[in-house]
Amino acid sequence: DAGVIQSPRHEVTEMGQEVTLRCKPISGHDYLFWYRQTMMRGLELLIYFNNNVPIDDSGMPEDRFSAKMPNASFSTLKIQPSEPRDSAVYFCASKTSGIHEQYFGPGTRLTVT
Amino acid sequence: QQQVKQSPQSLIVQKGGISIINCAYENTAFDYFPWYQQFPGKGPALLIAIRPDVSEKKEGRFTISFNKSAKQFSLHIMDSQPGDSATYFCAASISWRDDKIIFGKGTRLHILP
Numbered sequence: 001d002a003g004v005i006q007s008p009r010h011e012v013t014e015m016g017q018e019v020t021l022r023c024k025p026i027s028g029h030d031y032l033f034w035y036r037q038t039m040m041r042g043l044e045l046l047i048y049f050n051n052n053v054p055i056d057d058s059g060m061p062e063d064r065f066s067a068k069m070p071n072a073s074f075s076t077l078k079i080q081p082s083e084p085r086d087s088a089v090y091f092c093a094s095k096t097s098g099i100h101e102q103y104f105g106p107g108t109r110l111t112v113t
Numbered sequence: 114q115q116q117v118k119q120s121p122q123s124l125i126v127q128k129g130g131i132s133i134i135n136c137a138y139e140n141t142a143f144d145y146f147p148w149y150q151q152f153p154g155k156g157p158a159l160l161i162a163i164r165p166d167v168s169e170k171k172e173g174r175f176t177i178s179f180n181k182s183a184k185q186f187s188l189h190i191m192d193s194q195p196g197d198s199a200t201y202f203c204a205a206s207i208s209w210r211d212d213k214i215i216f217g218k219g220t221r222l223h224i225l226p
Contacts, residue, residue: 031212042218091156100145104156
């Protein structure tokens, strides 16, 4: 298996622009997690899905952030409009029911200027 | 009460020495305590995990020590090697209730050659 796939790996955008991050979980995994990593705040859970349904979005910072999972093999995290404080590395992770281990993708480094 | 506090933020150890990273938690409902290892430019990956019914778990040079009464746990890396240089995250979850993991802020470990 190729593991969790994220795209793009790097994104540089200007403040106010819309940003869409993409994730393909490991095939057969029914949980998908979106995290944000910064030096100040560490690794924060933004939202997670089970069987494509959002279960907990309490970590989503504000209405500018939205996430969707239209099918078992694809999820997006959208920021609109983006702000410089959104600059971070965003990770997607997946896992299967009954197993605690989460498998992380390589991350998307977002820079908002 | 949902936090996991990790220390130190950064650590420098000589090759062959023992690296020790400490974590503390408040929520006694936590019942699963994993450690994740992250190399630069990569996503975190599960290193080792423990449940509170045991006081120690060892896998090769990596050992988790768990003190349930003090609500503390630690990672010991014996005979530290330059290849161990990475960021280490402790974490906790209430595995019977939900599937999200609360991460500490991470420790950047550097092993001097």
